[in-house]
Amino acid sequence: MTLEIPVITPLRVDDHSRDIAGLTYVYPVVSRRAGGVSVGINLNPNNACNWRCVYCQVPDLQRGPAPDTLVSQLESELDLMLNDIVHGDFMQRAVPEGARRLNDIAFSGNGEPTTSAQFLECIDVVGRALDRFVLRGQIKTVLITNGSQLDKANVQAGLQQMATMQGEVWFKLDRAPQDGFEFVNQIKLNRQQVTRRLATAAALCPTWVQTCMFALDGELPDEAVLSAYVGFLAEQLAQGVPLQGVLLYGLARPSLQIEAPRLAAAPTEWMQQLAARIEAIGLPVKLSV
Ligand code: SF4
Numbered sequence: 701m702t703l704e705i706p707v708i709t710p711l712r713v714d715d716h717s718r719d720i721a722g723l724t725y726v727y728p729v730v731s732r733r734a735g736g737v738s739v740g741i742n743l744n745p746n747n748a749c750n751w752r753c754v755y756c757q758v759p760d761l762q763r764g765p766a767p768d769t770l771v772s773q774l775e776s777e778l779d780l781m782l783n784d785i786v787h788g789d790f791m792q793r794a795v796p797e798g799a800r801r802l803n804d805i806a807f808s809g810n811g812e813p814t815t816s817a818q819f820l821e822c823i824d825v826v827g828r829a830l831d832r833f834v835l836r837g838q839i840k841t842v843l844i845t846n847g848s849q850l851d852k853a854n855v856q857a858g859l860q861q862m863a864t865m866q867g868e869v870w871f872k873l874d875r876a877p878q879d880g881f882e883f884v885n886q887i888k889l890n891r892q893q894v895t896r897r898l899a900t901a902a903a904l905c906p907t908w909v910q911t912c913m914f915a916l917d918g919e920l921p922d923e924a925v926l927s928a929y930v931g932f933l934a935e936q937l938a939q940g941v942p943l944q945g946v947l948l949y950g951l952a953r954p955s956l957q958i959e960a961p962r963l964a965a966a967p968t969e970w971m972q973q974l975a976a977r978i979e980a981i982g983l984p985v986k987l988s989v
Pocket residue numbers: 701702749750751752753755756757758809810811812845846872
């Protein structure tokens with residue numbers, strides 16, 4: 701899921717708006733920062749993820765995969781939403797002036813979207829919708845992922861499709877991957893596996909690394925953690941992995957996990973220094989604090 705959950709503009713409470721707001725898979729998000737509307741696709745309406753990041757903002761997060769996706773329902777919901785945005789009065793009705801622009805369609809839900817067995821079909825749904833609403837080449841298709849399913853053929857095929865849809869993968873990499881249990885993501889990682897999956901994503905579709913930094917028990921990540929992280933990124937560049945850059949997030953919103961009281965936002969200046977350090981190895985950084 702995205703770490704930056706921008707303001708969700710309240711929709712007017714009439715029948716039509718209730719329909720839109722009450723969809724299972726599709727939801728509109730207005731991002732003042734991005735100056736536009738993102739159509740979110742949530743393939744995890746069961747609030748289930750195979751990871752349990754300590755900063756995760758999903759309420760009642762469960763461990764597990766996405767449930768089977770009702771692809772035809774997803775298609776009708778996306779149609780309804782895009783029809784209201786492109787041909788209806790959604791922008792005037794629900795979006796503040798200055799943000800009345802459709803930015804992207806983003807797989808960004810309450811869990812890991814690529815654990816849906818129908819992930820590839822869902823990408824196809826978006827591709828068809830882009831064609832129907834003459835949006836192909838006009839807006840981005842974004843996948844926010846922890847990268848854990850990148851060895852699967854259907855996920856790789858999905859990314860390949862996304863590349864034809866102005867696709868962008870936001871690949872979660874909070875710390876340099878080590879062999880063993882990663883506290884931040886509450887999952888056992890394998891460095892070689894993560895490295896391979898990141899390279900696979902980047903080879904198939906333009907890929908940004910997505911990183912969250914914060915203080916734990918009053919301590920910011922120390923120099924060993926930071927140099928391992930920046931060193932890992934530099935290593936990927938040296939290996940020719942075509943990373944687009946880093947989306948560097950602070951703890952803008954409180955975690956909804958049990959570790960929440962132990963976490964605190966890092967000072968802005970600290971985040972800026974880290975951003976500068978990443979930029980120094982040749983990667984653009986988009987910083988959100
Ligand atoms: S990958 Fe982490 S942040 Fe994203 S939904 Fe899963 S537990 Fe939450």
